[in-house]
Amino acid sequence: MSFLRLDGLTLAYGKTPAVEGLNLDIHRGELIALLGPSGCGKTTTMRAIAGLMPVRAGQITLDGRDITRVAANRREVGLVFQSYALFPHLTVFENVAFGLRLKGMSGKALEDKVMAAIASVGLTPFAQRKTPDMSGGQQQRVALARSMVMEPKVLMLDEPLSNLDARLRLEMRTELQRVQKKTGLTMIFVTHDQIEALALADRIVVMRNGAIEQIGTPEDIYNRPESAFVADFVGFETIFALKDGAMVTKGEPVPVPDAPAGAAALAWRPRAVTFGEGRFEGTVLSSSFAGSAREYLLDTPLGPVKAEVDAALPAHDLGATVRFDLPVATAAALRRAE
Amino acid sequence: MTRNILAPLTLGLVLLFLIGPFIIIVAASFSAGETLAFPPQGFSFKWIAKVFTVESFRQSFGTSLFLAIGGTLAALILGIPAAYAMSRYRLPGAETVRFMVSLPIVVPGIVVGLALLRYFVIPAGVPILLALFLAHTALILPYAVRVVSASLANLRSDMEEAAVILGASRIGAFVRVVLPNIRGGILAAFILGFVTSFNQVPVSLFLSGPGVRTLPIDMLGYMEIVFDPSIAALSSLLAFLSIGIVLLAERFLGFSRYV
């Protein structure tokens, strides 16, 4: 039974549609990543779940209750904004205490609970600081503590890692995972970075143009993308559509007699392309060294092809002619060619 | 070479033009002579002291103070929600409202005063003090809306949304999150409104009647009859009062950010 259910959710800004007919079932305690390019409707979907955005059509059910028309301040849903949205006139303590005070909590009980939340994000020494004096990573932790202390049924985070530098990002990633495992909180986080989604989520929801493109475990999404869009997003760089048993290429169609049944396209990661031998020939357009591997971009009669080989092998110069192959055995079969 | 002299010279002339009259007035207020003259004859505090003994000054000062404080408060009570609504919601006709609210800045005060007198006070029989109060409120409103709008523009709306998600009502979020963060702008608007109202002449001129006068109008009337340095003394006192308020505001609020 699903804990949070979006049923035909349709959202719009004025006459501009933003999300159309979105269906999603999330289980209690799940960590869900909303993954997709900028503008695909991730923030809009979260705002609707939080009650900040009117629902045009469809239904939102949380813990057995229809909350589609419930006011935002009665939803028991947490949202950590991309900008954190801390209250600059209040201290860290008062930011975290804000929601509890509105619930009528006060005195020792309030103080204990707030300080525990502040401690859980490692900010105890900063409790009396004003939030504008803190670093981005610290502000983020305050925002997290402020939402978590309310014990929401669902905690949503909008691009929680995008404003942090590389080191902090990794640290925060671990932190989020730890918090989620410890509290068993149902969490949804937004990202446009596939690595983050793959590393953190129980399930990934890939969105495109206001609709869901694919839902699956990180393994599903990474190894078995259903469409060219998802494949491209998770690093399949060479994709050809299939038509009448042949790959549609820039030049002549290439027959693929052993294509899996029902496949609409075939996709290869650079690793999956056979390099140095095979049926096809291309010239090296560019090559880049990436530590243990070397990546070649080939100009071929089929179209551009990206291949990756062991860096220990001798390098090919720009303009060199090399043979390659696209074995069906190493390809992902896509159900949709778009 | 010439440029090196020209720049400070120009600056000096501009400063003289701006501050010169003020210096003359201040000097004249300490005169020991009987008429308003410059350079002052002798030195005394007698005209400064006299200002406080003139009954009509005391009365009109009270009227001006009432109008400046009351009018500014009324303008803020109307202006803060208006500015808030215009900044947060895409209201139909918001531009029209913004324009209408700015009109009193553009339309000459003489026209406003005459129009109010001819078409409002006389036909409707509105008491003069009430008419003055309404006129001053209307005059201050554009400043209130503008200054408050400016500080609202720097305030992200997601803060209020965060407050609502944490359980606040819309009004609760406004009181707990918006107001504390624009209090500098509100105080700036208050000071600007106060000074604008206190120094207002053209509109008050038409609306002053028997027994009810604002201080500047009273000073005009006084000067037509008596030509002693007490007018200069009063002007200096008022100028220093204004300067003091603005300096305090700058010191504690960074007033110049808002105007």
Ligand SMILES: Nc1ncnc2c1ncn2[C@@H]1O[C@H](COP(=O)(O)OP(=O)(O)O)[C@@H](O)[C@H]1O
């Ligand atoms: N305040 C707004 N007014 C009008 N259109 C908006 C607004 N916010 C977002 N949109 C549009 O809605 C779509 C989805 O936006 P959003 O949910 O913010 O995308 P994401 O978070 O995935 O980057 C985009 O096409 C965007 O241009």
Ligand SMILES: [Mg+2]
């Ligand atoms: Mg977004």
